[in-house]
Amino acid sequence: MGLRHHGRSEAVTRALSDFGSEDSFVHAAQRFAEHYHYRLSSSTAKRVTKQVAQEAESYVAERLAQAAYPEAGATPPADRVHDLLIELDGCQIRTATLQPVEDPDETEADTLAPRRKKVVAWQEVRMGLARGLEATTKTYVGKHASYAAVVYDLFQAAVLEGMSPETAVTAIADGAIGLREALDARIPDLLFILDKTHLKDQLYATAEDMGLPAPDRAPWVQPRLATISQGHVQDVLDDLMATHTESPHPRLLQLHGYLTRFADAVDYESFHNYGYPIGSGEVESSHRSVPQKRLKLPGACWHPDSVNPMVALRVLRANGWWEAFWEERQMKRLGQTGEVVGDGDTPCGTSPSHATHR
Numbered sequence: 001m002g003l004r005h006h007g008r009s010e011a012v013t014r015a016l017s018d019f020g021s022e023d024s025f026v027h028a029a030q031r032f033a034e035h036y037h038y039r040l041s042s043s044t045a046k047r048v049t050k051q052v053a054q055e056a057e058s059y060v061a062e063r064l065a066q067a068a069y070p071e072a073g074a075t076p077p078a079d080r081v082h083d084l085l086i087e088l089d090g091c092q093i094r095t096a097t098l099q100p101v102e103d104p105d106e107t108e109a110d111t112l113a114p115r116r117k118k119v120v121a122w123q124e125v126r127m128g129l130a131r132g133l134e135a136t137t138k139t140y141v142g143k144h145a146s147y148a149a150v151v152y153d154l155f156q157a158a159v160l161e162g163m164s165p166e167t168a169v170t171a172i173a174d175g176a177i178g179l180r181e182a183l184d185a186r187i188p189d190l191l192f193i194l195d196k197t198h199l200k201d202q203l204y205a206t207a208e209d210m211g212l213p214a215p216d217r218a219p220w221v222q223p224r225l226a227t228i229s230q231g232h233v234q235d236v237l238d239d240l241m242a243t244h245t246e247s248p249h250p251r252l253l254q255l256h257g258y259l260t261r262f263a264d265a266v267d268y269e270s271f272h273n274y275g276y277p278i279g280s281g282e283v284e285s286s287h288r289s290v291p292q293k294r295l296k297l298p299g300a301c302w303h304p305d306s307v308n309p310m311v312a313l314r315v316l317r318a319n320g321w322w323e324a325f326w327e328e329r330q331m332k333r334l335g336q337t338g339e340v341v342g343d344g345d346t347p348c349g350t351s352p353s354h355a356t357h358r
Contacts, residue, residue, distance in 0.1 A: 020049030
């Protein structure tokens with residue numbers, strides 16, 4: 001079986017990482033004991049899952065890199081889609097690091113035992129998806145990285161979903177600085193749709209900053225949102241400037257600049273009539289099912305270096321690549337050694353099925 005002292009079988013590694021990718025490491029160890037009648041510590045479940053997560057990160061990158069984008073004018077591939085939809089959005093994951101504490105009043109003897117404090121921060125994980133406009137299957141990408149890096153992965157995911165130079169691509173996202181620019185740089189002739197809920201939030205935030213009482217905000221927002229949705233964004237822009245002239249307010253100028261920037265991306269009635277979504281709810285739902293379901297458990301804190309590998313492990317499952325990942329992993333080990341050799345550092349020298357007989 002290729003087992004050795006302090007080694008693990010592939011079955012044990014897969015089971016631990018399977019449980020560890022879905023639940024806390026404490027519960028993963030408990031579930032392993034429940035299913036296989038062999039007790040391992042939560043630290044073992046953590047160590048094994050994170051090791052596999054690093055491999056998953058490499059696998060996802062390699063899988064995306066296999067996307068072959070045809071040259072413009074080349075014969076379209078048989079699996080090309082005519083209309084493709086991409087969405088992109090971010091969510092926050094809680095991270096923590098230990099940093100040394102410096103006390104100017106401590107003596108030299110005190111410094112022999114250095115103290116550290118827990119520093120909590122938040123990292124934005126950006127999730128994207130690509131699918132044919134009429135398709136039900138999709139490919140996810142996700143990581144803590146710049147928009148340019150995430151959009152590059154999203155471009156590869158779109159190619160895997162059948163994008164070619166002749167494909168009409170529609171993107172739905174919010175108005176974050178640099179997001180649309182990264183999409184336009186990677187995918188020319190892109191139709192960009194500003195998430196309608198994000199625009200609505202901007203209008204309400206403007207009404208609040210202007211000092212309108214809560215009951216008066218909806219009557220101020222709704223007519224302007226309806227006018228924009230009907231394709232008359234210029235009318236609202238003119239109204240904002242007239243209002244600012246009568247009663248100057250910097251928030252009105254900010255909203256004016258925001259609408260000017262996305263003037264071609266808010267014709268919601270036309271987009272709806274063409275069959276395009278007008279909200280990024282699909283990718284926002286993926287936050288709950290892909291990264292947050294595991295990385296945002298109550299009280300959970302992650303080392304910053306662990307975020308991307310764990311997200312990749314979740315993406316692996318969401319894309320239906322889980323089985324292929326383990327098959328490739330086993331083939332690599334067979335090709336390198338002629339046998340499947342367990343990883344060291346975990347006290348599990350027998351397969352789970354034999355553990356109860358020791």
